[in-house]
Amino acid sequence: xxxxxxxxxxxxxxxxxxxxxxxxxxxxxxxxxxxxxxxxxxxxxxxxxxxxxxxxxxxxxxxxxxxxxxxxxxxxxxxxxxxxxxxxxxxxxxxxxxxxxxxxxxxxxxxxxxxxxxxxxxxxxxxxxxxxxxxxxxxxxxxxxxxxxxxxxxxxxxxxxxxxxxxxxxxxxxxxxxxxx
Amino acid sequence: xxxxxxxxxxxxxxxxxxxxxxxxxxxxxxxxxxxxxxxxxxxxxxxxxxxxxxxxxxxxxxxxxxxxxxxxxxxxxxxxxxxxxxxxxxxxxxxxxxxxxxxxxxxxxxxxxxxxxxxxxxxxxxxxxxxxxxxxxxxxxxxxxxxxxxxxxxxxxxxxxxxxxxxxxxxxxxxxxxxxxxxxxxxxxxxxxxxxxxxxxxxxxxxxxxxxxxxxxxxxxxxxxxxxxxxxxxxxxxxxxxxxxxxxxxxxxxxxxxxxxxxxxxxxxxxxxxxxxxxxxxxxxxxxxxxxxxxxxxxxxxxxxxxxxxxxxxxxxxxxxxxxxxxxxxxxxxxxxxxxxxxxxxxxxxxxxxxxxxxxxxxxxxxxxxxxxxxxxxxxxxxxxxxxxxxxxxxxxxxxxxxxxxxxxxxxxxxxxxxxxxxxxxxxxxxxxxxxxxxxxxxxxxxxxxxxxxxxxxxxxxxxxxxxxxxxxxxxxxxxxxxxxxxxxxxxxxxxxxxxxxxxxxxxxxxxxxxxxxxxxxxxxxxxxxxxxxxxxxxxxxxxxxxxxxxxxxxxxxxxxxxxxxxxxxxxxxxxxxxxxxxxxxxxxxxxxxxxxxxxxxxxxxxxxxxxxxxxxxxxxxxxxxxxxx
Numbered sequence: 001x002x003x004x005x006x007x008x009x010x011x012x013x014x015x016x017x018x019x020x021x022x023x024x025x026x027x028x029x030x031x032x033x034x035x036x037x038x039x040x041x042x043x044x045x046x047x048x049x050x051x052x053x054x055x056x057x058x059x060x061x062x063x064x065x066x067x068x069x070x071x072x073x074x075x076x077x078x079x080x081x082x083x084x085x086x087x088x089x090x091x092x093x094x095x096x097x098x099x100x101x102x103x104x105x106x107x108x109x110x111x112x113x114x115x116x117x118x119x120x121x122x123x124x125x126x127x128x129x130x131x132x133x134x135x136x137x138x139x140x141x142x143x144x145x146x147x148x149x150x151x152x153x154x155x156x157x158x159x160x161x162x163x164x165x166x167x168x169x170x171x172x173x174x175x176x177x178x179x180x181x
Numbered sequence: 182x183x184x185x186x187x188x189x190x191x192x193x194x195x196x197x198x199x200x201x202x203x204x205x206x207x208x209x210x211x212x213x214x215x216x217x218x219x220x221x222x223x224x225x226x227x228x229x230x231x232x233x234x235x236x237x238x239x240x241x242x243x244x245x246x247x248x249x250x251x252x253x254x255x256x257x258x259x260x261x262x263x264x265x266x267x268x269x270x271x272x273x274x275x276x277x278x279x280x281x282x283x284x285x286x287x288x289x290x291x292x293x294x295x296x297x298x299x300x301x302x303x304x305x306x307x308x309x310x311x312x313x314x315x316x317x318x319x320x321x322x323x324x325x326x327x328x329x330x331x332x333x334x335x336x337x338x339x340x341x342x343x344x345x346x347x348x349x350x351x352x353x354x355x356x357x358x359x360x361x362x363x364x365x366x367x368x369x370x371x372x373x374x375x376x377x378x379x380x381x382x383x384x385x386x387x388x389x390x391x392x393x394x395x396x397x398x399x400x401x402x403x404x405x406x407x408x409x410x411x412x413x414x415x416x417x418x419x420x421x422x423x424x425x426x427x428x429x430x431x432x433x434x435x436x437x438x439x440x441x442x443x444x445x446x447x448x449x450x451x452x453x454x455x456x457x458x459x460x461x462x463x464x465x466x467x468x469x470x471x472x473x474x475x476x477x478x479x480x481x482x483x484x485x486x487x488x489x490x491x492x493x494x495x496x497x498x499x500x501x502x503x504x505x506x507x508x509x510x511x512x513x514x515x516x517x518x519x520x521x522x523x524x525x526x527x528x529x530x531x532x533x534x535x536x537x538x539x540x541x542x543x544x545x546x547x548x549x550x551x552x553x554x555x556x557x558x559x560x561x562x563x564x565x566x567x568x569x570x571x572x573x574x575x576x577x578x579x580x581x582x583x584x585x586x587x588x589x590x591x592x593x594x595x596x597x598x599x600x601x602x603x604x605x606x607x608x609x610x611x612x613x614x615x616x617x618x619x620x621x622x623x624x625x626x627x628x629x630x631x632x633x634x635x636x637x638x639x640x641x642x643x644x645x646x647x648x649x650x651x652x653x654x655x656x657x658x659x660x661x662x663x664x665x666x667x668x669x670x671x672x673x674x675x676x677x678x679x680x681x682x683x684x685x686x687x688x689x690x691x692x693x694x695x696x697x698x699x700x701x702x703x704x705x706x707x708x709x710x711x712x713x714x715x716x717x718x719x720x721x722x723x724x725x726x727x728x729x730x731x732x733x734x735x736x737x738x739x740x741x742x743x744x745x746x747x748x749x750x751x752x753x754x755x756x757x758x759x760x761x762x763x764x765x766x767x768x769x770x771x772x773x774x775x776x777x778x779x780x781x782x783x784x785x786x787x788x789x790x791x792x793x794x795x796x797x798x799x800x801x802x803x804x805x806x807x808x809x810x811x
Binding site for chain 2: 066
């Protein structure tokens with residue numbers, strides 16, 4: 001693992017500034033560029049040790065790309081760059097109003113099948129959740145800028161809630177669509 | 182003879198600069214081998230001009246027959262003639278039994294329970310695993326490649342269904358090892374098809390590859406851009422294909438004829454399946470077919486199968502494939518209308534009903550212009566060629582994904598996902614574990630693959646036993662386990678105790694795969710019995726060598742034979758040359774050919790020396806001796 005890439009953070013690997021706002025198509029292009037150089041297929045006729053290193057480096061590039069590509073993991077990673085670990089937190093208290101709102105949403109999801117047009121309702125929910133997520137990312141950027149890490153972390157936790165709800169909405173949509181076919 | 186090949190100083194001979202590599206499509210029903218020659222990829226025919234090799238192996242007591250002839254013998258020797266073996270790759274008998282209601286209907290063979298988890302089929306040539314049977318198909322293809330290309334192969338790219346799990350991939354790689362093939366890469370079939378199609382058409386954008394073969398279905402959503410083929414998502418069913426259409430039709434026939442499958446011999450069952458397949462293929466061209474089948478005891482059945490009935494039989498199966506398409510699109514986060522092309526791959530996409538349904542689903546034109554049987558092998562050949570360094574532009578890049586999530590068993594029989602499906606590969610993930618007993622120095626991890634929550638609903642891949650970390654108080658050890666999936670989609674596991682830095686030893690116990698020792702034993706056995714194979718191979722190698730020698734002497738004689746040799750000398754060389762030419766075509770023993778070459782070498786030894794001399798003098802002409810002393 002002598003390759004200098006192992007000492008770089010994910011943003012450095014992709015030569016982009018540490019920021020919540022990333023140009024995804026640029027990121028993708030850079031990913032292709034990196035893969036052209038490091039992918040194991042470029043080392044198919046090389047010595048075993050080089051092949052192994054190519055596999056490890058490409059695994060790292062893939063991991064970095066996947067982390068930066070998705071907002072919630074990108075934000076989480078930005079916190080770890082400042083020494084904040086999401087998993088070892090002791091204070092798990094959350095904004096009460098937010099939790100209340102989440103519980104209501106869960107009830108609505110559970111209830112959706114009794115609606116006259118459940119797919120429409122789910123579509124609306126999905127759009128709302130998407131908007132909420134976007135707003136959370138914007139507010140994270142502000143707090144992160146000010147080094148308000150506790151606040152930033154709370155936003156990431158909210159984002160995790162939103163993502164979970166979004167996944168439930170998607171799964172249910174999929175299930176209902178399958179039943180319709 | 183090497184001396185004859187001297188070239189002008191400063192110029193190097195480059196006869197071996199081009200490295201040969203092949204692409205192999207190891208299919209359920211048919212297999213193919215392709216390679217890139219003079220920049221053009223194409224499938225390679227056998228001596229009779231046949232490109233397609235039916236994936237059928239007939240075992241006789243003293244002979245193994247692969248391909249068309251085996252297929253023809255299938256009905257009369259159904260117990261020893263194995264087809265559709267791909268369905269068994271990396272699978273256990275218990276799994277297959279639960280998957281198919283009538284296993285003997287799908288695979289009408291006698292299975293033997295062995296000590297190993299891998300099922301074996303009883304044949305007159307001994308009990309055979311799916312890996313060994315596949316290896317026999319691969320050997321035939323490899324030999325065809327070597328004979329056509331007339332050279333040693335650098336290696337091969339072998340295609341697998343994208344939806345193959347780790348055990349199925351590993352079994353394929355094991356089969357290649359057994360066949361003596363250096364595997365450059367396991368390549369997903371839809372990716373291979375996209376390469377063949379994309380490089381041919383220069384297409385860019387989002388492409389869906391719908392691949393319905395004999396026994397497997399794959400859907401891949403890919404992005405094509407300037408030589409980069411990026412798989413966004415993949416899905417499918419590794420146990421659904423055109424064979425299932427045949428079975429549905431066969432069941433219909435038996436119902437119509439009021440015959441119970443249990444009352445039929447395996448040969449007769451084969452016959453019914455055969456007729457079903459024929460009817461299916463015919464219905465792509467005509468509206469209805471008349472069928473006649475002689476069952477035993479003078480029971481005769483005749484009936485008519487029309488398109489409408491056929492459609493009602495296969496529609497449920499097609500619908501299953503479209504559900505996979507929907508999920509793949511969702512996983513890729515792509516809308517249907519973003520898909521610019523749908524590439525159709527696999528023999529079963531010839532069925533009109535399949536094309537109608539897929540076109541309606543994607544609301545797009547289908548790409549059917551590359552032969553759906555050949556497109557996968559051609560794509561594999563293109564990648565094989567690039568992997569050995571023949572791709573001069575060097576910008577072909579295939580980025581693939583893990584088809585099914587990998588997880589480990591946790592308390593209560595739940596699967597905890599470690600790497601989720603559609604993650605780009607290669608990928609590596611680490612997870613930390615601790616001990617639950619004082620002084621514990623070993624632990625076992627059960628790795629499963631699949632999307633379901635319960636371990637019992639996923640496929641069991643292997644148990645990894647980690648040993649040799651230093652004893653700690655319970656909960657104090659920090660064991661970091663790294664799961665690495667390589668570019669072939671194959672998993673390996675390593676573990677390290679973090680507080681001490683001690684690497685644990687990892688023993689893999691595959692659930693449905695062969696252990697390393699079993700492969701080794703098979704390799705050994707195949708070497709012992711492969712005496713004849715080996716002879717044929719070394720004869721072929723000597724023939725290639727003889728061709729080279731003949732070519733070298735001919736070109737030398739044409740160059741300077743007149744000026745350097747007397748008439749007598751010329752004649753004796755020509756005479757021995759003629760002897761070698763005859764031996765080249767007629768000799769059946771390596772030794773004869775070797776002797777003929779040695780004789781030519783001897784008789785032309787003086788000539789070689791003179792040429793060498795002349796060449797050295799020529800290169801020194803016009804130079805001062807002092808220059809060479811420097």
